[in-house]
Amino acid sequence: MAKVTVGAVNPDPGSSRNYETGSWRTLKPVIDFEKCTKKCFFCYDFCPDSAVEKTDDGPKIIYAYCKGCGICAYECPKEAIELVPEEK
Amino acid sequence: MAEQCDVTKEMFASGHRGCAGCGEGIAVRQVLNEAGPNTIVAEVTGCLEVMTTGYPESAWEIPWIHAAFENASSVASGIEAALIAKGKRKGVNVLAFGGDGGTFDIGFQALSGMLERGHNIKYVCFDNEAYMNTGIQRCSSTPYGASTTTSPSGTCSIGESRPKKPIAAICVAHDIPYTATASIAHPKDLRKKVRTALDVEGPCFLHVFVPCPTGWGYASERTVEIAKLAVQTGVFVLWELEGNDFANIKVTKKPKERKPVIEYLKTQRRFKHLLDKPEEIEKIQSEVDEKCERYGF
Amino acid sequence: MKTVILGNMATALAAKLSRAEVIPAYPITPSTLFPEKISEYVADGEMDTQFILVESEHSAMSACIGASATGARTCTATASQGLALMHEMLYIASGMRLPIVVAVANRALSAPINIWCDHQDSISERDTGWMQFYAEKNQEALDLMIIAFKVAEDKRVLLPGMVGLDAFVLTHTMEAVDIPDQDKVDEFLPPYKAPYGVLDPEKPMTFGSFGTPEYYMEFKYAQTKALEDSEKVIDEAFAQFKETFGREYMKIKPYRTEDADIILLTLGSMSGTARAAVDVMREQGMKVGCAKMTVFRPFPTKELMDICKKTKVLAVVDRDISPGFGGAVFGEAAAIYVNEPKKPIIMNFIVGLGGRDITIPDFEAMTERAESALSAGKPERMVEWINLKEDNL
Structure with missing residues (x-):
């Protein structure tokens, strides 16, 4: 438990990262880098959870936070993202 | 500890409790990543506030304040005044965020006041067409025919009986320098409009269309697809306007061929009861046709 | 310097002497002269404040909250229905621990509509977590506004305060008031520095968090404790005020x-x-x-x-x-x-x-x-x- 601050002000921006929403996922998006152009980054643009990172090697899914909504797979113009059942 | 995103770019942090496929999450990222770190946001009560600020966590990388449901515009007015008083106004974007309830309905007076007074505040409305945070109740933003928990379809009801309130046009009538509508399905267009608004001096209004899988009844992966369909059918027209002369309106996304509205309606549970009522579909279609004609396509 | 002034003029002067940086206001009888005087001070270049002519009292308090959270000293004036319309935001101002000061021209509440004096308006706000001061005379209205800022901004308190002055009996009555020297007020009430940070892109913070049952009670306890602790701070402020200005106040x-x-x-x-x-x-x-x-x-x-x-x-x-x-x-x-x-x-x-x-x-x-x-x-x-x-x- 955190201490309460004066006026409930939270001095810690972005601290929602302490909570890993990846545990919500039932379907896991997996990128096929054979198909991915590594250029369009639609998966990055359309992620509601800031769970896709733009890197020089293309998009990187941050599974700690990905809720498995499937938007990235649905919107991928190259159909390079597959949703596979979460194993755990 | 979790893997970290690139926080230098991402102003809206992971770990928020929005539903999977939340359209608002996409919209906020697009707006804030364009506005950048020198931004202060005042926000109304709603899903976005609840899902991002459960103490001691916060999804906001920028200074952010929530006070109540109806007053993001007034709170932002005070913030702007204080920045001027402190000599810190330059280079800081002051944004007000509202859902449709906090903008179209309960926050409308404060919004009108803020626009009329000419504050240099950019108001962004994230419209998912009902009170989602309280459980999908009807709002003046709810479109004709939509079934909500307070405008349910039934033997004596078509669902929502009134057309959607033209909020952006009402804001234009305040003679503000810039008004635009935008969609999460068109991030470049949206970000360009955010940039234009930020570069203009004075109050601006940005009306962003954000589908809601929970409230509208569709599978979470279709959020962007449904936003696209709204544009392709003409249900939600993307435009921008400098000043208050509607003759100068610029439609920024014109589909080459408009899809019939049924393509949009059939994707969502809230319109399901309309599908066996061709006269209602026809009615919605003709209203959309009329609107699109007014917008010149 | 002794001057004969109305009660509303005394509170407006107090706002000016306190160097309030942001004043959002909405006119309501019988406190209307407050925003009128502030607007005159601004129009004549006598006061350096951001004066916001909001469209309701609810927005006046909301703008006070935005301004105070951004680190500005802020105040407003209202009465009766106006204070009642602010009601929702009064809890939020105190819950967010913002040292806002409001002059309340104590007026009866409708219905039937009545513009004259009683204390129903501010007494009804008893449980909003604000300090409450009541003036007997115009001199007290002026002094208590300055004292209210002093106590409200104290790190041990950080709570808003309202100063009641009776409708018409004070607001619209001329009385001799000793106007304190600006330099003495500056000495008594130095510029406000928010001790725990403000809305500032240099150091982003989240204001107005969502408080779950796990945390809410501790927030409320801390807030209640601060109001109780203000007793001592009020005594100290009264003592310092007497020392600086020679006038004695007691609870x-x-x-x-x-x-x-x-x-x-x-x-x-x-x-x-x-x-x-x-x-x-x-x-x-x-x-x-x-x-x-x-x-x-x-x-x-x-x-x-x-x-x-x-x-x-x-x-x-x-x-x-x-x-x-x-x-x-x-x-x-x-x-x-x-x-x-x-x-x-x-x-x-x-x-x-x-x-x-x-x-x-x-x-x-x-x-x-x-x-x-x-x-x-x-x-x-x-x-x-x-x-x-x-x-x-």
Whole structure:
């Protein structure tokens, strides 16, 4: 438990990262880098959870936070993202 | 500890409790990543506030304040005044965020006041067409025919009986320098409009269309697809306007061929009861046709 | 420098002398002169403030909250329905621990609509977590505004405060007021520096978090504790004010109470009339005194008990009514004695609602009833309405 601050002000921006929403996922998006152009980054643009990172090697899914909504797979113009059942 | 995103770019942090496929999450990222770190946001009560600020966590990388449901515009007015008083106004974007309830309905007076007074505040409305945070109740933003928990379809009801309130046009009538509508399905267009608004001096209004899988009844992966369909059918027209002369309106996304509205309606549970009522579909279609004609396509 | 001014002018001058940086305001009778004067100061370049002409009192308080959270000293003025419209935001200002100051021109609440004085508006905001001060004179209205900022901004407090001044009796009445020198006010009230950070992109923070059941009670406890702790800070501020400006303030100021069998407890402008009535009755040999409550929140429990140590009847004079019970001040004055083995007879008089005059004969009538209660051992009725036109009922 955190201490309460004066006026409930939270001095810690972005601290929602302490909570890993990846545990919500039932379907896991997996990128096929054979198909991915590594250029369009639609998966990055359309992620509601800031769970896709733009890197020089293309998009990187941050599974700690990905809720498995499937938007990235649905919107991928190259159909390079597959949703596979979460194993755990 | 979790893997970290690139926080230098991402102003809206992971770990928020929005539903999977939340359209608002996409919209906020697009707006804030364009506005950048020198931004202060005042926000109304709603899903976005609840899902991002459960103490001691916060999804906001920028200074952010929530006070109540109806007053993001007034709170932002005070913030702007204080920045001027402190000599810190330059280079800081002051944004007000509202859902449709906090903008179209309960926050409308404060919004009108803020626009009329000419504050240099950019108001962004994230419209998912009902009170989602309280459980999908009807709002003046709810479109004709939509079934909500307070405008349910039934033997004596078509669902929502009134057309959607033209909020952006009402804001234009305040003679503000810039008004635009935008969609999460068109991030470049949206970000360009955010940039234009930020570069203009004075109050601006940005009306962003954000589908809601929970409230509208569709599978979470279709959020962007449904936003696209709204544009392709003409249900939600993307435009921008400098000043208050509607003759100068610029439609920024014109589909080459408009899809019939049924393509949009059939994707969502809230319109399901309309599908066996061709006269209602026809009615919605003709209203959309009329609107699109007014917008010149 | 002594000047003859209206009560609203005194609060506007207090805002100017306090160098309030942001003033959002919405006009309402009888506090309208406050925004008018501020707008004049701004128009004439006499005051460096951001004056926002908002579209409602709700927005006035909302803008105060935005400004205060951004680190600006901020205040406004309102009355009656205006304060009631702010109600929602008053809790949020105190919950967010923002040192906002509001001058309340104490006016009756509708219906029926009435623009004259009683204390119902601010007394009804008792539980919003604000400090409450009540002025007897225009001088006090000015001084208490400056003192309210001082206490509100103290790191041990960080809570908003309201200063009540009676509608028309003070707001629209000319009185001689000693206007403090600006440099002395600057010395007493240095610029506000928010101790725990503000809305600032250099150091982003989240204001107005969502408080779950796991945390909410601790937030409320800390806030309540701060209001209780403000007692000490108010005493310190009163002492420093006396030192700087020579005028003395007390949370409750007694008058001829030392040997009094009966004490009349009052708030606001009626206190002067009460003292005059006490003088008249003392001439007649009656052992009566009065006490003026300047601070209603935090409730001055110890001070009231000290004053009433030897008294036999405490008569609480309420210019407000909590329907279904009695006067709000009475309820609290009575409650503090609940576990005391020795207590005075405590009785309640409801007076002056909606601007009805409160006169010396009224206080004499109250004292007479207190005397009857004293000889009978208890009052005939716990709550009595004074100067009520029973023929018209």
